[in-house]
Amino acid sequence: MRDEFERVRWLRGEIETANKQYYVLDQPTMTDADYDALMRELIDLEAKHPDWVTPDSPTVRVGGEVAKEYTKVRHLEPLLSLDNAFSAEDLREFDRRVRQVTSTVEYVVELKIDGLTVALTYENSLMVRGATRGDGEVGEDITPNVKTVKSIPLRLKDDVPRLSVRGEGYMPKASFARLNQEREEEGQATFANPRNAAAGSLRQLNSKITAQRKLDYFAYQVLGANELGLHNQTEVLTYLKEQGFIVNPEYKVFGTIDEVIGFCERMSSERHGFSYDIDGLVIKVNDFAVQQELGFTAKSPRWAIAYKFPAEQVETVVEDILIRVGRTGVLTPTAVLTPVLVAGSTVSRATLHNLDNIRQKDIRIGDHVLLHKAGDVIPEVVKMLPEKRTGEERIFEMPEFCPECQSPVRQDEGEVAYRCQSITCPARQREGIIHFVSRDAMAIDGLGPAVIQQLLDARLISDAADLYSLTFEDLIPLERMGKKSAENLLKAIQDSKTRGLGPLIFALGIRHTGEKAGKVLAQRFGSMDQLMKASLEELQGIPDIGPTMAENLVYFFSLESTQGFIEKLRQAGVDMTAEESSKPQIFAGKSIVVTGSLERWDRREIEKVIEDHGGKAASSVSKKTAFVVAGEKAGSKLTKAQELGVQILTEDEFDTLLKQ
Known part of the structure; x- marks a missing residue:
C-alpha cells in the first residue's frame, strides 16, 4: 500500500513536470506514448484509491462529470473593459x-x-x-x-x-x-x-x-x-x-x-x-x-x-439603402448588400450611420464598395470604388416623412441625425419596448422583437406599460406561442415588476442615461417620485451625472407623456423604489477603502457590508476618505493613508465599530 502511495506521488510529479516542459517552456522532454502510459497508470491507481485524489492531481485535466448548469460568481474586483x-x-x-x-x-x-x-x-x-x-x-x-x-x-x-x-x-x-x-x-x-x-x-x-x-x-x-x-x-x-x-x-x-x-x-x-x-x-x-x-x-x-488592427476588407455591392427608425426617433440608413464573407461570417447589411457619412463617402445605390468589420465586429462600408461606376448608380436622399408613420422628419440644429417627430411612431414604440424588456433593463425573457411586433399588430399593446395587462388568452393566439411559452412569458412579466428602481430607470430609455447611471440615480434618490422632482442643479451635483445627462433627465420627466407612462406602470404594480438596507446607516456619506489580506471577510463581502451600512467602498485613498481598513500585507494604499493622515482601522477595530 505504501509503495502504491509513493508511486502516485512520483507519477504526479513526473506528469506535472512534463506538462510544464511541454505547455509552459515549449521544451518537451517526454514522448506522447510515455506520457500517456504514466497518465493511464495514475488514473488506475486513483480509481483504486479514490481517497488519494487531490485537487491538483493531473488527472483532473481529463475532465469529469457533466455539470447541470453554471453558478454565478461575483468577482473580487470589477473586470473592466478597455476603450x-x-x-x-x-x-x-x-x-x-x-x-x-x-x-x-x-x-x-x-x-x-x-x-x-x-x-x-x-x-x-x-x-x-x-x-x-x-x-x-x-x-x-x-x-x-x-x-x-x-x-x-x-x-x-x-x-x-x-x-x-x-x-x-x-x-x-x-x-x-x-x-x-x-x-x-x-x-x-x-x-x-x-x-x-x-x-x-x-x-x-x-x-x-x-x-x-x-x-x-x-x-x-x-x-x-x-x-x-x-x-x-x-x-x-x-x-x-x-x-x-x-x-x-x-x-x-x-x-x-x-x-x-x-x-x-x-x-x-x-x-x-x-x-x-x-x-x-x-x-x-x-x-x-x-x-x-x-x-x-x-x-x-x-x-x-x-x-x-485595421479589419479585413472585401468588395461587395450596395443593392439598396433602407431606413430603420430607432426608439429615439433617429432615422438610420442601412445598406442592403450583396452577401459576402468577411472576418468569418456572411454579411448582407451594414449601417451607414447618417446622411453626412453617406455624402462624405459618396456612397450611392448600385456602388461597388469595400466592406470591413469595425473592431472585427460591426459591418461597415469603408469607401466606394469609383473605377467600378457605370453611371447607373442612384444618389440616396433622406425621406421628408417617416417611412413607418408618415410623420414629418426633421434635422435639429447642430445634429447630424434626422428624427421622426411623432412620439407615437410605431417604430419608436417597438424599439422602445424592445429596449424596455432587454436583459439589463426589465429582463423579460421570451419577449423578443417578433413577439413584440405581433402584440403591436394585434393592438394588444401600445407601449411597454401595456405588457402588464396581458392575459393568457391574449398570448395563446400568437404565432409559435404554445401553452407553456405563454405561461413562462406571463411569469417573466410578473417577475419584472420587482426589478427595482435602477433597472427601471435604464428601461425608460432616457437619452444618455445608461445602466450604471440608473444605479447611481436609484441609490441617490431612492424612489421614482423623488427622482422626478429633482432639479437640474441637484442632478448636476451628482458624481457620474454630467450636464447633458442632467438636462435630458429634467426634460424627460417634464413631459406629460412620460408622467402618464410612469403612472400606468405604477398602477400595474411595478416597484419604483430602490432596495433599502435594513442595516443602520452608520457609514452614510463616507468613503471607505479596504486594503491587504483579511481573515474575517473576503474583499467583496466587506465591501457589501460597507454599502449595506450606507458607505461607499472606494478603490483609492484621498483626503476625502473617511478611514482605511488595513489587513495583512497592506501596500501602497496604507502608505498613502499614513501620508494623508487618514484614520486606519484594523479588521478587529472595524468589526467593533459595526457592533457598536
Whole structure:
C-alpha cells in the first residue's frame, strides 16, 4: 500500500513536470506514448484509491462529470473593459491625456489575444475557481473546464494565501483547424473562428469535451498587485512567470508614444505569423502609482487602451439603402448588400450611420464598395470604388416623412441625425419596448422583437406599460406561442415588476442615461417620485451625472407623456423604489477603502457590508476618505493613508465599530 502511495506521488510529479516542459517552456522532454502510459497508470491507481485524489492531481485535466448548469460568481474586483483606439491619432490623444497627469511615462505594450477572458482564484496556492468575465462584476463558474487547460497551473510555485489572476483563454490555430476538420467529418457545424471555438469550449457543460479541445491560456494581470509588493506591470508579468503561468513573450516597453505606434504598425503586418489569433495590442501605463492617479471612468481604466488592427476588407455591392427608425426617433440608413464573407461570417447589411457619412463617402445605390468589420465586429462600408461606376448608380436622399408613420422628419440644429417627430411612431414604440424588456433593463425573457411586433399588430399593446395587462388568452393566439411559452412569458412579466428602481430607470430609455447611471440615480434618490422632482442643479451635483445627462433627465420627466407612462406602470404594480438596507446607516456619506489580506471577510463581502451600512467602498485613498481598513500585507494604499493622515482601522477595530 505504501509503495502504491509513493508511486502516485512520483507519477504526479513526473506528469506535472512534463506538462510544464511541454505547455509552459515549449521544451518537451517526454514522448506522447510515455506520457500517456504514466497518465493511464495514475488514473488506475486513483480509481483504486479514490481517497488519494487531490485537487491538483493531473488527472483532473481529463475532465469529469457533466455539470447541470453554471453558478454565478461575483468577482473580487470589477473586470473592466478597455476603450479602443483605431489609429495613430487615437493613440496620440490617449498619450496626451496621460501626460496631463505625468510628465514622464513608460508604456507596456502586450498582444491582444483574441479569446475569452478567464479569472482565476487561488487559495493557499491551490487553484479553487475559474470564472468567465460575464458583465465585469458577475461571471460564470467554469472551474472544471479551466482545470483541463494544461498551461494553467493547478498549484502555484510559492506559498500564497490568496491570488486572483486575469488572463485570456484561447484556441491555437492548429487546434482550431483540427477541431473544425473533425466536426466537418462528423457532419457537425464548424466554428466561424478560434475565438468562438474557445468561448464555446470553455462554456461546455461537459468538461471532458473541453479537455479534448486543446485550449491554452496567457496570464497578464494580478488583481491587488500592489498588496503583493509589485509596483508596475512588468513586475507583474515576471511574478506570473515565476508562479508557473505562461506570459505572452511578445510584450515590449517603450518610453514614447511614437515607439508604441511604430510597434503597433509592425505587429499589424506580422499579426498572421503567430500560432494564435490576435486582434490588436493593449497599451498600459507601466507604473501602478501613475495608474492610480489616472483612475477609471465608469467602464474602463484611463491608464490603458486597446489598439485594434485595421479589419479585413472585401468588395461587395450596395443593392439598396433602407431606413430603420430607432426608439429615439433617429432615422438610420442601412445598406442592403450583396452577401459576402468577411472576418468569418456572411454579411448582407451594414449601417451607414447618417446622411453626412453617406455624402462624405459618396456612397450611392448600385456602388461597388469595400466592406470591413469595425473592431472585427460591426459591418461597415469603408469607401466606394469609383473605377467600378457605370453611371447607373442612384444618389440616396433622406425621406421628408417617416417611412413607418408618415410623420414629418426633421434635422435639429447642430445634429447630424434626422428624427421622426411623432412620439407615437410605431417604430419608436417597438424599439422602445424592445429596449424596455432587454436583459439589463426589465429582463423579460421570451419577449423578443417578433413577439413584440405581433402584440403591436394585434393592438394588444401600445407601449411597454401595456405588457402588464396581458392575459393568457391574449398570448395563446400568437404565432409559435404554445401553452407553456405563454405561461413562462406571463411569469417573466410578473417577475419584472420587482426589478427595482435602477433597472427601471435604464428601461425608460432616457437619452444618455445608461445602466450604471440608473444605479447611481436609484441609490441617490431612492424612489421614482423623488427622482422626478429633482432639479437640474441637484442632478448636476451628482458624481457620474454630467450636464447633458442632467438636462435630458429634467426634460424627460417634464413631459406629460412620460408622467402618464410612469403612472400606468405604477398602477400595474411595478416597484419604483430602490432596495433599502435594513442595516443602520452608520457609514452614510463616507468613503471607505479596504486594503491587504483579511481573515474575517473576503474583499467583496466587506465591501457589501460597507454599502449595506450606507458607505461607499472606494478603490483609492484621498483626503476625502473617511478611514482605511488595513489587513495583512497592506501596500501602497496604507502608505498613502499614513501620508494623508487618514484614520486606519484594523479588521478587529472595524468589526467593533459595526457592533457598536
